[in-house]
Amino acid sequence: MHYTLSEDIKHILLALLIGALIGAEREYRSKSAGLRTMILVSLGACLFTILSIRIGNSSSPDRIAANIITGIGFLGAGVIFKDESRVTGITTATTIWMVAALGMAIGSGHYQAAFVGTVAVLIVLAFLAPLQSVFERFNRSRHYRIVCPYRNSSLSKYEELFRKHKLKASRGRQSRSGGLIEGNWEVQGPDRNHEKVIQQLLKDPDIHEFDF
Structure with missing residues (x-):
């Protein structure tokens, strides 16, 4: 796939927007990984995907992008904590993982998948939280x-x-x-x-x- 400078800029701006939308929701809920973290994760995944496609050889153009998943796993593990009564940070860790996936989708030009994925993440984070609270009241x-x-x-x-x-x-x-x-x-x-x-x-x- 041939990339031009204007396409790169479009990818970066879209990745920034996706990270900002999800990060704003996390920031509003005072989570450990907020606005800046989500923007940087989305931008980083997008740029690594662009570079992977550009500098990868014909047999494995995804060799850099494949390692994003591993790197994000280490980053997500850093926000999971366990105290005496419960484990916290799992939702934040999986959100980081999902934002990286959305950044990769943008970097590879799959805009429709990135858009649908972003909407799905925002619905899960913003609108299912009250429903979860209802369940928790009963158990x-x-x-x-x-x-x-x-x-x-x-x-x-x-x-x-x-x-x-x-x-x-x-x-x-x-x-x-x-x-x-x-x-x-x-x-x-x-x-x-x-x-x-x-x-x-x-x-x-x-x-x-x-x-x-």
Whole structure:
């Protein structure tokens, strides 16, 4: 495929626009990879694709573009974090991956695919978030950590409380120090049931420490 300077400029401007549209949505939600990151990912993928097509030999004109996927994988991994209760950043990482794909589509001249892909990404990020929140209200996952005096039935008492309020609890790490025992659970269920349990646990005089 023959490229002219005007085509290169058009590709770069379109890649910038796509990165800006998706980056603006991420910036609005205060995500770690925002406007500048998405623009640079889109521009970088576009330019690498253009160069791959131009300087690649006849047998493998895509040899540079193929490595974009690997590079983006390392970049995306840097925004994924795990704490005690959940993993965060997966949506941001996959958005970076998708923006790189859109930049490659622009760089290779597949404008229709890039346009449809951009619209699809914006719909998923901007309009499906409220729907996800609705689902989460009916099946929220929370991490509970309770420290209380050690007795034979200490932790079973709280597991019974979870069951009473129709919450599914999976016991995690337990540890005992002196006369105290610590229990950890991953608990799933409706928000309103979590709130009832939390209120009871906050009023429990036996609990020394409580995180949720």
